[in-house]
Amino acid sequence: MGEVISGGLTAVPGIEAAGVHCEIKKNKRDLALIYSTVPAVAAGVFTTNLIKAAPVLVSARNVKEKETRAIVVNSGNANACSGQRGLNDAERMAIITAQALNLEPEQVLVGSTGVIGQFLPMDKVEKGILKAAQVLSREGGSYAAEAILTTDTIKKEIAYTFEISGKKVTIGVMAKGSGMICPNMATMLAFITTDVKISKPLLEKALQESASKSYNLITVDGDTSTNDMVLILANGMAQNPEINEEGEDYKEFLKALNYVNRQMASNIIRDGEGTTKLIEVTIKGIIDYEMGRKLSMGILNSNLVKTAFFGEDANWGRIITAMGYSCQEFIPEKVDIFLGDIQVMKDGVGLIFDEEKAKEILSHKKVQVLIDLKLGSEEITAWGSDLSYQYVTINSSYRS
Amino acid sequence: MGEVISGGLTAVPGIEAAGVHCEIKKNKRDLALIYSTVPAVAAGVFTTNLIKAAPVLVSARNVKEKETRAIVVNSGNANACSGQRGLNDAERMAIITAQALNLEPEQVLVGSTGVIGQFLPMDKVEKGILKAAQVLSREGGSYAAEAILTTDTIKKEIAYTFEISGKKVTIGVMAKGSGMICPNMATMLAFITTDVKISKPLLEKALQESASKSYNLITVDGDTSTNDMVLILANGMAQNPEINEEGEDYKEFLKALNYVNRQMASNIIRDGEGTTKLIEVTIKGIIDYEMGRKLSMGILNSNLVKTAFFGEDANWGRIITAMGYSCQEFIPEKVDIFLGDIQVMKDGVGLIFDEEKAKEILSHKKVQVLIDLKLGSEEITAWGSDLSYQYVTINSSYRS
Numbered sequence: 001m002g003e004v005i006s007g008g009l010t011a012v013p014g015i016e017a018a019g020v021h022c023e024i025k026k027n028k029r030d031l032a033l034i035y036s037t038v039p040a041v042a043a044g045v046f047t048t049n050l051i052k053a054a055p056v057l058v059s060a061r062n063v064k065e066k067e068t069r070a071i072v073v074n075s076g077n078a079n080a081c082s083g084q085r086g087l088n089d090a091e092r093m094a095i096i097t098a099q100a101l102n103l104e105p106e107q108v109l110v111g112s113t114g115v116i117g118q119f120l121p122m123d124k125v126e127k128g129i130l131k132a133a134q135v136l137s138r139e140g141g142s143y144a145a146e147a148i149l150t151t152d153t154i155k156k157e158i159a160y161t162f163e164i165s166g167k168k169v170t171i172g173v174m175a176k177g178s179g180m181i182c183p184n185m186a187t188m189l190a191f192i193t194t195d196v197k198i199s200k201p202l203l204e205k206a207l208q209e210s211a212s213k214s215y216n217l218i219t220v221d222g223d224t225s226t227n228d229m230v231l232i233l234a235n236g237m238a239q240n241p242e243i244n245e246e247g248e249d250y251k252e253f254l255k256a257l258n259y260v261n262r263q264m265a266s267n268i269i270r271d272g273e274g275t276t277k278l279i280e281v282t283i284k285g286i287i288d289y290e291m292g293r294k295l296s297m298g299i300l301n302s303n304l305v306k307t308a309f310f311g312e313d314a315n316w317g318r319i320i321t322a323m324g325y326s327c328q329e330f331i332p333e334k335v336d337i338f339l340g341d342i343q344v345m346k347d348g349v350g351l352i353f354d355e356e357k358a359k360e361i362l363s364h365k366k367v368q369v370l371i372d373l374k375l376g377s378e379e380i381t382a383w384g385s386d387l388s389y390q391y392v393t394i395n396s397s398y399r400s
Numbered sequence: 401m402g403e404v405i406s407g408g409l410t411a412v413p414g415i416e417a418a419g420v421h422c423e424i425k426k427n428k429r430d431l432a433l434i435y436s437t438v439p440a441v442a443a444g445v446f447t448t449n450l451i452k453a454a455p456v457l458v459s460a461r462n463v464k465e466k467e468t469r470a471i472v473v474n475s476g477n478a479n480a481c482s483g484q485r486g487l488n489d490a491e492r493m494a495i496i497t498a499q500a501l502n503l504e505p506e507q508v509l510v511g512s513t514g515v516i517g518q519f520l521p522m523d524k525v526e527k528g529i530l531k532a533a534q535v536l537s538r539e540g541g542s543y544a545a546e547a548i549l550t551t552d553t554i555k556k557e558i559a560y561t562f563e564i565s566g567k568k569v570t571i572g573v574m575a576k577g578s579g580m581i582c583p584n585m586a587t588m589l590a591f592i593t594t595d596v597k598i599s600k601p602l603l604e605k606a607l608q609e610s611a612s613k614s615y616n617l618i619t620v621d622g623d624t625s626t627n628d629m630v631l632i633l634a635n636g637m638a639q640n641p642e643i644n645e646e647g648e649d650y651k652e653f654l655k656a657l658n659y660v661n662r663q664m665a666s667n668i669i670r671d672g673e674g675t676t677k678l679i680e681v682t683i684k685g686i687i688d689y690e691m692g693r694k695l696s697m698g699i700l701n702s703n704l705v706k707t708a709f710f711g712e713d714a715n716w717g718r719i720i721t722a723m724g725y726s727c728q729e730f731i732p733e734k735v736d737i738f739l740g741d742i743q744v745m746k747d748g749v750g751l752i753f754d755e756e757k758a759k760e761i762l763s764h765k766k767v768q769v770l771i772d773l774k775l776g777s778e779e780i781t782a783w784g785s786d787l788s789y790q791y792v793t794i795n796s797s798y799r800s
Contacts, residue, residue, distance in 0.1 A: 051724030051732050081720055081732075083749035116717025117750030221703040224725035226717075303621040303703065303787075304795055311796025317516025320481055324451030325624035332451050332481075349483035350517030387703075389789050395704055396711025 002162025002256050009172040010141030011159035012193040014038050014237045018135045019143030022128025024076035024114070024121060029147035031128035032174075034071040034191060035101060035136050040235035042068035042109065043204040045211050047228035053080035054090035055110040056229055062094065063231065065106045066200070071191055071231055072097045072132075073111035074125060075148050075176070080116040080226040089120045096126050100133035113150055113176060113189055113227050145174035148189055151394060152178045156267050162256045164249045167240040169196045173260050177268040178220065190215065190230040190264060196253055197236035199244040206254050207232050214261035217293065217382035219300045220272035221391075269383045274391030278366045279309055282381045285373040291329060292380030298326025299369070300384025309367060310386040314358035316344040319369065330373045338370040402562025402656050409572040410541030411559035412593040413637040414438050418535045419543030422528025424476035424514070424521060429547035431528035432574075434471040434591060435501060435536050440635035442468035442509065443604040445611045447628035453480035454490035455510040456629060462494065463631065465506045466600070471591055471631055472497045472532075473511035474525060475548050475576070480516045480626040489520045496526050500533035513550055513576060513589055513627050545574035548589055551794060552578045556667045562656045564649045567640040569596045573660050577668040578620065590615065590630040590664060596653055597636035598643040605646075606654050607632050614661035617693065617782035619700045620672035621791075669783045674791030678766045679709055682781045685773040691729060692780030698726025699769070700784025709767060710786035714758035716744040719769065730773045738770040 010017050016035045024030045044063040046056050062068070072093050079086045094108040112120070145157040159172045177188035198206070211230055236242070243249045270278050281299055286292040299305055302322040308315040316337055323330070337345040340361035342353050361367065410417050416435045424430045444463040446456050462468070472493050479486050494508040512520070545557040559572045577588035598606070611630055636642070643649045670678050681699055686692040699705055702722040708715040716737055723730070737745040740761035742753050761767065 049721065049724040050728050050730070051720055078717070081717060081745065081748065081750050083747075116715075116721060117745070224721075226721050226724060303791070307792050307795035310792065313797060315516075317478070317481060320451055321449065321516060321624075321626050324449040324626060328450050330450070345481065345517070347483075348481065350481050387792060389792050391703070392707050392710065392787060392789050392792060395707035397713060 002160050005159045005161055007159045007172065008141040008145050008157025008174050009034060009191065009193045010138050012170045012172045013195045014235045015172065015193045016136040016138055017140035017144040018132040018137065019140065019145070019147030020128055020132045020135065022124045022131065024074055024124060029143060030074055030076045031125065031132055032073045032144035032147040033097065033129065033132035033136060034144060034193065036069055036233055036235045038235050038237060039067040039069065040233040041198065041200040041203055042231060042233050043200065043207040044229055044231045045207060047225060049224050049226050051081065051226045053078050053112060053227040054082060054086040055079055055112040056227060057087065058090040058094060059109040059111065059229060059231065062106050062109055067107055068109060068233055069103045069107040070097055070101055071109045071111065072129060073148050075150055076114040077112060077118055077120050078114045078116045078227050079112040079120050082119055085119060089122055092122060093125060093129065096129045100130055109231055111189055111229055113148065116226060141172065141174065148174065148176040150176065150178065151273055152176050152271055154271050156264055158260050158263055160256055160260050162252065164196065164240040164252050167238050169238040169240060170194060171256055171260050173264050175264045175268060178271055178273050188215065188225060188228050188268065192232040194232065194234045195237040196234050197238060197240050197242045198234050198253065199242060202243055202250060203232060203234050206250070206257055209254060210257045210261045212289065213258055214265040217296065217380065218265045218269050219297055219384045220269065266383050269385050272385035273394045274388040275385035276388050277309060277386050279369065279384045279386065280366060280381060281369045281371070282379065283371045283373065284379045285375050286378045286380060287376035288378060289380065291327060292378065294327045295323050296380060296382035298322045300382060303387055306387035309362065310388045312359055312362040314339055314344065314355065314362060320345065330375060334374045336372040340368055402560050405559045405561055407559045407572065408541040408545050408557025408574050409434060409591065409593045410538050412570045412572045413595045414635045415572065415593045416536040416538055417540035417544040418532040418537065419540065419545070419547030420528055420532045420535065422524045422531065424474055424524060429543060430474055430476045431525065431532055432473045432544035432547035433497065433529065433532035433536060434544060434593065436469055436633055436635045438635050438637060439467040439469065440633040441598065441600040441603055442631060442633050443600065443607040444629055444631045445607060447625060449624050449626050451481065451626045453478050453512060453627040454482060454486040455479055455512040456627060457487065458490040458494060459509040459511065459629060459631065462506050462509055467507055468509060468633060469503045469507040470497055470501055471509045471511065472529060473548050475550055476514040477512060477518055477520050478514045478516045478627050479512040479520050482517070482519055485519055489522055492522060493525060493529065496529045500530055509631055511589055511629055513548065516626060541572060541574065548574065548576040550576065550578065551673055552576050552671050554671050556664055558660050558663050560656055560660050562652065564596065564638070564640040564652050567638050569638040569640060570594060571656055571660050573664050575664045575668060578671055578673050588615065588625060588628050588668065592632040594632065594634045595637035596634050596643065597638060597640050598634050598653065602643055602650060603632060603634050606650070606657055609654060610657045610661045612689065613658055614665040617696065617780065618665045618669050619697055619784050620669065666783050669785050672785035673794045674788040675785035676788050677709060677786050679769065679784045679786065680766060680781060681769045681771070682779065683771045683773065684779045685775050686778045686780060687776035688778060689780065691727060692778065694727045695723050696780060696782035698722045700782060703787055706787035709762065710788045712759055712762040714739055714744065714755065714762060720745065730775060734774045736772040740768055
């Protein structure tokens, strides 16, 4: 049994970080640097959008190296749709970081988030990297977590310790994401550090598995970004026997990784653009993960479902409608649907229910929807947000 | 060359209609009846949603009969997710209509639209059908068009005449649709009458072809309804030589059918829930229809694109992002994008453009987006709406 501890990335031994202001944005921190004082192995998952931002291309290549030492990330500019110049700029971010920290450029991963289609102000970015390298510290995690935010209203970080073979292991995460959130087999920006000792192939496997149960099951608006990435650095300082097979130690690590990633994923939704409530959809009786993902994302991306939740209207007809156009493989006559503890559909037919009680359930900050397909034995839980006036306000004037 | 004439369905010789109030809704007409005084052939396209409303099931069966004489439609209640009782009710609507008009029940098609998951008040519906049968007339088209509306703010009808082999032919259409609009290889409610003489197989083919270029290329909210249907009745009173092959006469008829259906489709979007502007997306250089449909629907269903248009913000990065997650088969480095006559992307890279001029273009009631993929020789045009505060207002309290 592990426990949540204070701090984020830099709660992990051997991890230093910084978050500085380099003037891409007017007043806020906009450049983050993460550094492992000892060599670490890394893994990443990246956007499946055909349009991939330059930093995604550079990181997807560099993450394949045997050793990784640093991650540099800017906010305020996505460096996407920026052509060859954008690619050069992303490479340059790795080169400048490597020079400042006495590393090889291939040991550096790069991330960007913000407006699409503008070139990075590289003079500012370069100065920012040098400044960040100078102030790297074991207390810098929170500044880094601040420096990657865009329309987010709260900082998202978590740290968690647990034991593997008698050794204390720590995982730290920082993430950002509020709009353009529907990571499809990939995810938004999240950076994870840990001192676990693990082989690169198993770190890759654990990250894939964990992302599929966390970041890949959330949606704010159905829009999969060009810049999504989750990166993890594992520097081995916990001195546990190296995890190099899928035994008990791997399972312990995966459990902890799942815990922190699911926390961060639901935090991203709670801070979704204009979100007034978190909608948690659990689907039981599914045949496989893909079926559950299609159905849960179909429901949570439906504007009609989302506005009904915002209006606290128990209009479950919109839920079954969204299921029907999202997946052709369930049996309508078997479906049960519950809102909180009220059953609204049984065997595919609507029930008379207490509207007042339903209204009360829908007025909470978190609403649980339970669906039973009665087909298979798998289960999935996914998270989404409602659609409010505030979402329209935020997104009708994002660039201005 | 044909021309638009006044009226709708009943501009067609031999077609009578009525729209009455039977008290499913409080104050508005809610039951429509269409009748052909002579035997007609019919064709239909229906929702692809796995959850199909009872009237969809009944009409999809009855439309296969050799002759069709009448269509009965109620609004205010979708008769969906209503189990065996709902199916019995839909059959009963056909039976009552047949009795009132001295027809066989199989010669009657049935449609419903409104709230999902409630049973039809059959006593009211039955009285409504009898009342409608008594007031059927050649002037009733507009009343019928009124009686099928739900959140629509305007009546949607059109009539068009043209010539086939020297004979005057007329087509009339009435349609409804404002929310839950993203007909996927099917469509919302539209009812078309014509006096053309045509074989049933060719009428089916023409309707399929025309729906794919009109109703299947519109979206308000990405939600494919459980009740979508387009029905056409052709009663042959124009006395043209029967169309039974894909020759010149078929092409003339298809051209006219495309014209009226595309008019109605864009009218549905103009009246989309909370719509302040019509977004017309044309994609050139596509390889095939499916590619164009995926891309255009991807763009037009993106809440980020829709809110940017509402805010009159030329944030084209959201357009290319939506394209990237909707289709994996284009080449990003070839893409050109224009907003009105301003080019914002060339060969996959953003251009500097006049923001003031872009703002002016986006302030119009209709905004044209032109995308060139420079891959194939096909072209597609699709229509969508922006996402406004009003959409949230309408949909957060639909049932109340």
